[in-house]
Amino acid sequence: MYVVAEKDIAGLMTPEAAFTAIEAVFAAMARRKAYNFPVIREAIGHADALYGFKGGFDGQGLALGLKAGGYWPHNQDHGLINHQSTVFLFDPDTGRVSAAVGGNLLTALRTAAASAVSIKYLAPKGAKVLGMIGAGHQSAFQMRAAAKVHAFEKVIGWNPHPEMLGRLKDTAAEIGLPFEAVELERLGAEADVIISITSSFGPLLMDAHVKGPTHIAAMGTDTQGKQELDPALVARARVFTDEIAQSVSIGETQHAIAQGLIAREAIGELGAVVNGDSPGRGDAEVTLFDGTGVGLQDLAVAAAVVEIARRKGIAQHVEI
Template identity: 30%
Template sequence: MRILDDADVRAVFDLDTAIASQRAAFLALGRGEAWQPGKILGGHGDHPDTVFCYAARLDGRTGPVCKFGSVNPRNVERGLPTIHAVVTLLDPDTGAPVALMDGTALTTLRTAAASAVAVEALASKATDRLLVLGSGVQGRAHVRALCHGGRFERVSMWSPTPANLATAVAELRAEGYEVEAVASPEAALASAAVVVCATLATDPLFPAHALRAGTTVVVVGSFEPHRHEIGPDVLAACRRVGVDHAPTARHTCGPLIAAGQVPVVELGHVLTGAATGRDSEDDIVTYLSAGLGIQDASAAWSIHDRAERRGVGRTLDWRTEHPALRPIT
C-alpha cells in the first residue's frame, strides 16, 4: 500500500495533470462509464464544521476510491486550509487497499482544475478580466488554474477580509501573476468575463444586474444547502445553468435549492457534445460545482500512477508480522 503525504501529492499532481484528470472525470460521467453515488454530508448540532464522505469509481480499469474529511471554516483564522481529507484507493480486481493519500492538496487542485475545464467549455471568447471573489486556498488556486495558458489579460481579487486579500495578492504576485485587489465586487463585475465565487458565503455576493452580457459565473463555495454565494436572480438571468452532476447539485447546492426547478445542463454532456453550454457570446452562464467523488477518483488514480512510475511516497507492507513504513528504493 502506497502512502502519499501532502508534499508527495504536490510533487506529482501539477496543473496539467490535474486538468487532464478532471476532463477525464467529466467525460466518463457524461458517457455513463463512471459510478457516482450520492455523497454523505453532515454535522453535529451547532458545530460549524461539516463532515463529508465521497465514494466513486472512474471506470472498470481503475478501482473504487473514497475520500473522507471535513470542512472547518474556522481554519481561516488559524491560517490552515478549510478542508482536510484522506483518500483511499482499492485494487480494481481484488479490492485490496493500494494507496492512502492526503486529500487536501488533491481537493484544492482538482476543484480549481475542474473550474478550468468548465470555463474552457462554457465561457465566451472574451479574455479581458477574471474576477475571483475569495482570497483563501481556493481563490488562489483558481487564479493559478484559470490563468494557466495565459487566457486572461487582467485578474482582480476581492475578499471581505482586507488583510487576507493583501496576503493573497502579494503571494500571487510573487509567483508572477498580475493580480489587483478591488475594494468591492461591484468595482470589477462590469468588466469581468469570468467571475469565480470561492467563498463560504451564506448570502449572495452580488446582484444579477451587476453582471455584464456574456459573463460566466463559476460557483465553487455553495456546495451545501445553507451556502448561497449567488441568489435566484443570477440563475434567472442565465441562458444556461451548468452543473457537475445534476442529482448531486440539486440536493446540495444552496442556490439551486433556493431557486427551485431550474433547468440545468451537466458539464460532462457539454464535453461529449450531447449538450451545448451557450448559444451566443452574450449569454450569461453559471456553473455550480457541488464537488464529486468522481473528480477525486480520477485525480487519485492519476496521482497514484505517476507516484508509482517516479517512486514517490512510502509503502506499507501488509504481509509482515509488524507492518512498518519503509522508504521506496
C-alpha cells in the same frame, strides 16, 4: 498497498495533471461510465467537526474508492488547516485496498481544476478580465488554474474582508498579471469570467451587477443553505454543473430551484459539453458552472498522483 503522503503531493501533482484528470472524469460521468455514491456528512458532536465520505466508481478510468474527512474549525490550535482528508483507492477487480493518499492539497487542486474546465469550455470569446470573489486559501489555486487555460490580461477582486486581498494581489503577480481591488458592482460589470469561492450563506453577486457576456464559476456553495449568487442571476444564466442531484440539493441552484425560478431540467452537465454532446455556451449571454465537488474528482486526482509517485519511486509500498 501504496501510500502517498500529504507532504509529497506538492512535488508530484501539477495544475495541468489535475486538469487532465478532472476533464476526463467529467466526460466519463456524462457518458454514464462513472457514478458517485451517496454522500455521508455528519456533525460528530466533538470539536465542532463535520466528518463524512464521498466515493464512487469510474468504470472508464477504473478508479474505485472514497475520500474520508471533513472540517475541523479549531485546527489552527493544532497547527493544521481546517479541512483534513485522505483518499482510499481499491482494486476494482478484487476489492483489495490499493492506495492511501493525502487528500488536503489534492482537494484544492481538483476544485480549481473543475472551475478551469468550465472556463475552457464556457468562457466568452475574447475574455480578458478575470474577476475573483473571495480571497481565502482556495482562491490562489483557482486563479492559477484559470490562468493555465485562458490568456487573461487582468485580475480584479473583491473579498468581504478587504485585509485579505493581498493573497489575490500576490497570486496575480506570481502569474504575471496586474491586479486591482474593486467593488462588486464594478467586478460584475467588467469581468468576463468570474470565480466565486467563499463560504457565504447569502447572495453576494447580484443579477444587476453582471453586464455583458460573462461566465461564472460558482465554487463555494457545497452545503445546504450556502449561497453566493442572486437567484435571479442563476435564473438568467445557462447553467451547468458537475452532478445535477448535488446542484439542486446543496449547490448554488438550490435557491433558484426553491423559489421556482428554474427547473431541474434546465441544468446541464459540464461533461456533456466536454464530450461535444451539448453546445455549451451557444447564444447565452451568461453561463454558470455550479461546482459542488464530487467524490469522483477526488478519486481521479488521487489515482493520477499514485501513478506519478510510482513512476518516480516516491510511493511507499506496504503490506496489509
